[in-house]
Amino acid sequence: MLDLLKKGRDQYGVVAVKAEFEAEGTRPDEFHRLLELAQRADLKVALKIGGCEAVSDLLSTSVYGVDYVIAPMVETAYALTKFVAAKNKTHGSAKQRTEFLFNVETETTLRNLDEMMPIAKAGVDGIVFGRVDFTLSRGLPRTAINDGAITEAVLQVARACVDADLELVVGGAVSIDAVPALEACRAVRLDRFETRKVVFDGAALAAGAIEAGIANAVDFELAWLANKRDYYSRIAQEDAVRIDMMEARLATLAAAAPEPV
Numbered sequence: 592m593l594d595l596l597k598k599g600r601d602q603y604g605v606v607a608v609k610a611e612f613e614a615e616g617t618r619p620d621e622f623h624r625l626l627e628l629a630q631r632a633d634l635k636v637a638l639k640i641g642g643c644e645a646v647s648d649l650l651s652t653s654v655y656g657v658d659y660v661i662a663p664m665v666e667t668a669y670a671l672t673k674f675v676a677a678k679n680k681t682h683g684s685a686k687q688r689t690e691f692l693f694n695v696e697t698e699t700t701l702r703n704l705d706e707m708m709p710i711a712k713a714g715v716d717g718i719v720f721g722r723v724d725f726t727l728s729r730g731l732p733r734t735a736i737n738d739g740a741i742t743e744a745v746l747q748v749a750r751a752c753v754d755a756d757l758e759l760v761v762g763g764a765v766s767i768d769a770v771p772a773l774e775a776c777r778a779v780r781l782d783r784f785e786t787r788k789v790v791f792d793g794a795a796l797a798a799g800a801i802e803a804g805i806a807n808a809v810d811f812e813l814a815w816l817a818n819k820r821d822y823y824s825r826i827a828q829e830d831a832v833r834i835d836m837m838e839a840r841l842a843t844l845a846a847a848a849p850e851p852v
Contacts, residue, residue, distance in 0.1 A: 600633065603807055643671070673716035
């Protein structure tokens with residue numbers, strides 16, 4: 592896994608690894624392993640917290656030293672003000688090394704974007720467009736993610752980010768098929784794009800090796816999942832011998848015990 596991350600950093604424009612306390616449900620021990628890999632590969636760390644006002648998660652990002660904090664399902668101006676207030680409470684309002692972004696991942700958010708942008712400009716660093724959830728929120732199948740209508744929605748957000756001088760990150764089913772849509776977005780604004788676990792610099796699209804870069808990212812995610820499976824399998828089996836012994840002992844005791852009167 593470390594070799595794959597270093598290769599991604601040196602050859603394919605990888606700038607960070609990513610985890611989620613939200614839908615992915617990353618456990619603390621898993622996150623510590625990911626942090627170690629990121630530190631050894633000299634990469635940044637992006638973390639999606641559990642909600643717009645997940646104060647405990649925000650406090651944890653300070654302890655972990657997270658570089659990018661993303662709030663999910665921020666659909667209204669009110670929800671965005673709650674996120675800004677929460678991050679100011681836990682991190683202070685002064686500019687610091689951690690960047691704060693919120694997800695645009697539903698049709699509702701897109702409809703409310705004009706009202707939200709002044710709050711975003713004053714209180715956060717950028718927006719992450721989650722294409723999968725956005726597509727599903729329109730009642731479309733996941734396979735429609737690269738359709739022109741979805742790309743136009745991303746471009747609408749990209750133009751808003753240009754006007755507000757906010758970063759734009761695009762995620763959601765980033766594969767080879769997504770490259771044309773990402774390139775269209777890059778022509779307006781695209782600071783980073785991401786797979787489930789790996790974050791690329793937007794400039795990686797112009798480096799001429801994006802297909803190999805995405806394949807490398809998929810290879811890393813597969814290795815990560817296999818490692819996670821093996822790790823918890825070892826934990827599940829570490830007391831198996833003692834459990835068998837205790838069950839046999841209990842059976843012997845039960846057989847030897849007198850019947851109740």
